[in-house]
Amino acid sequence: MTENIEVMLTEKNINPTAMRLLVLDFLLKQSSAISLTDLEKGLDPSDRITLYRALKKFEEKGLVHSIDDGSGATKYALCENNCEAGHHHDLHVHFFCNTCRETSCLPKHHIPQIPLPDGFKSEEVNLIVKGVCNKCVH
């Protein structure tokens, strides 16, 4: 159990502290991206700042990616295997449900190439689709 989670951390060169094991364990149980506040509530009682720094570390090391879905709070979700430290491959579509306000990754849907005017250089693309998710559509 814990060994598995621990390996995930060490593979990404992250010291497996007790706190980080808890955070990763919690992330693994999520079906959608979560905010820092969600994490704080789920791991109560824990210090918000510590959780914040754990997520930052995970992001830096390529274990999670952050999503700005326009809700005001940054969301975090586990990366697919192919992410590396400092070089994310998270160019997939994120979906924000206006009903349940959950954000989920749609990793199968790659972002199409966007034609830019002359002189513009693309480095990063953020594509959020908002609407109603499959759980709320009925």
Place this chain on the structure above:
Amino acid sequence: MTENIEVMLTEKNINPTAMRLLVLDFLLKQSSAISLTDLEKGLDPSDRITLYRALKKFEEKGLVHSIDDGSGATKYALCENNCEAGHHHDLHVHFFCNTCRETSCLPKHHIPQIPLPDGFKSEEVNLIVKGVCNKCVH
């Protein structure tokens, strides 16, 4: 001059107050989307809250649209003619320059249709391309 701006407001059913004329005039002079703080600085000395409410009113009436470019502060830009109150047609790409941190609209580039999994219903799409703009690329 002022008459022109005034007409733009009345056409959208917005009372043309002195403050709003100033705000719209300032918006017309911009080449990129601006934040509330930008507006506040440009129209100093003016009350931030009043400017905030002017922008909200403009947005509500379909005169401007807001853009969340991930910079933390909401940006505002004038709509194309075809926007109506409560029903924006601003489904175009926005470009955020990582160098000059300016956000601009790329209205010629419509957002491509994104295929969604079964049961997902799209209502809105937010597409931000980040990179280097034509002014900063050299």
Place this chain on the structure above:
DNA sequence: ACAGGAAGCGCAATGGTATTGCAAACTAGT
């Protein structure tokens, strides 16, 4: 012209999120 009401404005105040500093607690290697 007058009275009443609606709309707009400016100040104060609140709430939420992100971020940094610092000192104590902890961990790992010797």
Place this chain on the structure above:
DNA sequence: ACTAGTTTGCAATACCATTGCGCTTCCTGT
């Protein structure tokens, strides 16, 4: 067990968005 470096928890700060409220101003109906 000792020390150096890492991690943690608390305090504090900085923004941004948003609301409440009283005052002024403008419009309207009589």
